[in-house]
Amino acid sequence: MMIISRIPEQVIILNRIDRPPTTTRPDEGLKSLVKVVRVLHVFSRTARALSLAEICQRTGYPRSTTHRLLSSMREAGLLDQDRNRDRYRLGLKLYELGNTVLANMDLHREARPYVEALGRLTGQVVHLAVFDGRHAVVIGKSESQIDATSGAFLESAPAHCTSVGKAILAYQPDAVLDTFLAEGLARFTDTTITDPAVLRQELELTRSRGYSIDQAEHQPGLNCVAAPIRDLSGRVFAAVSVSGAAWKTPPSDVGRVAKIVIHHADAISRALGHGA
Amino acid sequence: MMIISRIPEQVIILNRIDRPPTTTRPDEGLKSLVKVVRVLHVFSRTARALSLAEICQRTGYPRSTTHRLLSSMREAGLLDQDRNRDRYRLGLKLYELGNTVLANMDLHREARPYVEALGRLTGQVVHLAVFDGRHAVVIGKSESQIDATSGAFLESAPAHCTSVGKAILAYQPDAVLDTFLAEGLARFTDTTITDPAVLRQELELTRSRGYSIDQAEHQPGLNCVAAPIRDLSGRVFAAVSVSGAAWKTPPSDVGRVAKIVIHHADAISRALGHGA
DNA sequence: CTAAATTGTCCCGTATACCGGGATTCTATT
DNA sequence: AATAGAATCCCGGTATACGGGACAATTTAG
Known part of the structure; x- marks a missing residue:
């Protein structure tokens, strides 16, 4: 049952005309990627390992969302987790990527x-x-x-x-x-x-x-x-x-x-x- | 042996019958993040700078999708772009993150x-x-x-x-x-x-x-x-x-x-x- | 120099993948 | 053993990303 999107067909043609620079925001792109990067930046030399709760607090994201995010990032290698139920820290893969940047x-x-x-x-x-x-x-x-x-x-x-x-x-x-x-x-x-x-x-x-x-x-x-x-x-x-x-x-x-x-x-x- | 899901609800059946049609896997998490990481891995010490077309070819993603992905990644600092219309390479921010990993x-x-x-x-x-x-x-x-x-x-x-x-x-x-x-x-x-x-x-x-x-x-x-x-x-x-x-x-x-x-x-x- | 081919960018309806409140399970503490 | 607090899981609803295709900007061929 998808009744959500029903857009008037007449408007479409007009779309191409209005290209005012103000309406087109710098649009940060993929929303989830913005979140991912935000989480990465929560870590620093003084915040080496953080728990889910701490990351929630520092990013302002809800617990549930953050948990899913962290799981995916861990799966992708961007984060490592101390044991199974413990704190998160930046993943070794980032170290590898960083060295590639330098070499390149x-x-x-x-x-x-x-x-x-x-x-x-x-x-x-x-x-x-x-x-x-x-x-x-x-x-x-x-x-x-x-x-x-x-x-x-x-x-x-x-x-x-x-x-x-x-x-x-x-x-x-x-x-x-x-x-x-x-x-x-x-x-x-x-x-x-x-x-x-x-x-x-x-x-x-x-x-x-x-x-x-x-x-x-x-x-x-x-x-x-x-x-x-x-x-x-x-x-x-x-x-x-x-x-x-x-x-x-x-x-x-x-x-x-x-x-x-x-x-x-x-x-x-x-x-x-x-x-x- | 492996019990995939322990939700034997009879009620839900009507709504979403096809649970395991394509994805019986342990669900890699955020799909977009998987793509992002895949793109990052396309780069190596022998592939320092790649064009959109090259990245499409190596990842198998459609041009449109890849373009959006790359724009977002550049916005986030994960990639840098040579001039405005040129090749992409791994972003300096990754170098910074990599060094943080080492320090931590x-x-x-x-x-x-x-x-x-x-x-x-x-x-x-x-x-x-x-x-x-x-x-x-x-x-x-x-x-x-x-x-x-x-x-x-x-x-x-x-x-x-x-x-x-x-x-x-x-x-x-x-x-x-x-x-x-x-x-x-x-x-x-x-x-x-x-x-x-x-x-x-x-x-x-x-x-x-x-x-x-x-x-x-x-x-x-x-x-x-x-x-x-x-x-x-x-x-x-x-x-x-x-x-x-x-x-x-x-x-x-x-x-x-x-x-x-x-x-x-x-x-x-x-x-x-x-x-x- | 023009035309054709290639490559990058943008648009848009649709399907789906993500959101997040809340229930559930697990661990630490008293 | 009981309680508190944190981490994990579930699921409906909707915001979001997908990708075909049009358009624009290059590059190559003619």
Whole structure:
């Protein structure tokens, strides 16, 4: 008995005419997928394992719905469940997918020549890093380019106390920055920025001049200058930096070095298709 | 034997007679989520960027459906799209989620004492690694335990030529192994196993004796012995190994060392809740 | 340069797959 | 053993996603 849908046939023709931009909402698409992603985002480094009730509370979804959702996600491998009746956590499959993302980045190939050139030009160590929401993960280095497809070293450091981290952070949407700040800013040296308000100012400054600096905020005696790299959709997702011992890099040099770093970073962005 | 549904209601019969016409299966849950995951799995290290048509072809879904699906996934951040009308690839958000999975693993905490004990007992270097579908990623080492929450080094090597890799691979479901083999086995030394059939045999052997060995298959002159680690659902997802210079470890020692490695690996599994 | 073929996007009625209140079962606590 | 609280299951009703097909934007062929 389906009496539900009975739409007047006359209206149909008119449909094509009215194409006012306001009526067509950005329509988030599949409703269930929105829910799934929402659930995934409930997990974080401080919320590693959550019960059904906790997930309900944080998402606002009804218990029954959430339960079905979680079961399906577990079945699909997006979530793992501690034993049979216990808490949920992010699934191992996500780790696998994440590593595939990293391995498939064009950044490895495209950035190599620029990273090496930058190393030769400055005579200092150059780092290439991507952002994972919390850390700046180093995927390339002058003199020892990393090849993610055949085994590699990966080094990572918190984003708030490294030049690459701040260069990326400065261009993230507010939501990302808020999430980042929510987990706290650990101190590493006596110059590490641990006050969220101060960091926001620092990022503002970084945006305004186009490059970031690290004054021994992670490792004592080590200064760095970094500039952001954009993917072909224009989003900042990586950065390059030049590092040097503090006593070897007088403040007067920073501006000069920064220009070179920015130039190379922009070249990498272009190689990735940004603005093409 | 199997009673599918215990609802012998006579009343309902009129309304929905056909209960088990097509779906007698354990009901995979949200249909759309199954599709989403299927699409995610179409991507791999050899299929980095795919067009709508290619994805349709590989999944078998109709164009229209796939298009809607891809749009929603892009909106959700699960996929990124090169420019506006171009290919799709796995989204950066997946990388972020993957790193969260790694950071949230109890393995870091729980395994540390056992890894260190194993290092003291054998006097050799001990590695703790997890599997990402392709590589064995080292997340812990005797003498220098890695803390994923505050910055770290990660070293990874292909699974087919390391003891940790083979220990994990030996216990993976067929589908995972097939995917792994499909991308080829790179040669590193003259003992590296590059023939899929030979590797399958080797894994069979590994299963039967409970530990794996690496006879200089990745680095010349370096032998290793590894044993699998299970999470609390019983799945093998990690392994520990002991490495030593080939000339220092006579074949007669392998059995003795393997026993110790297995013992510690099992202890870690238990600490994670396996069999509790 | 035009035409044909291919590929991406949009529309819409329909069928179905999901929603969520509430009953039921299971586990933890007193 | 009894109670409370959480997780799981059920089922009617309806919102939602499906997918054929039209249309638009490319690319390739002529």
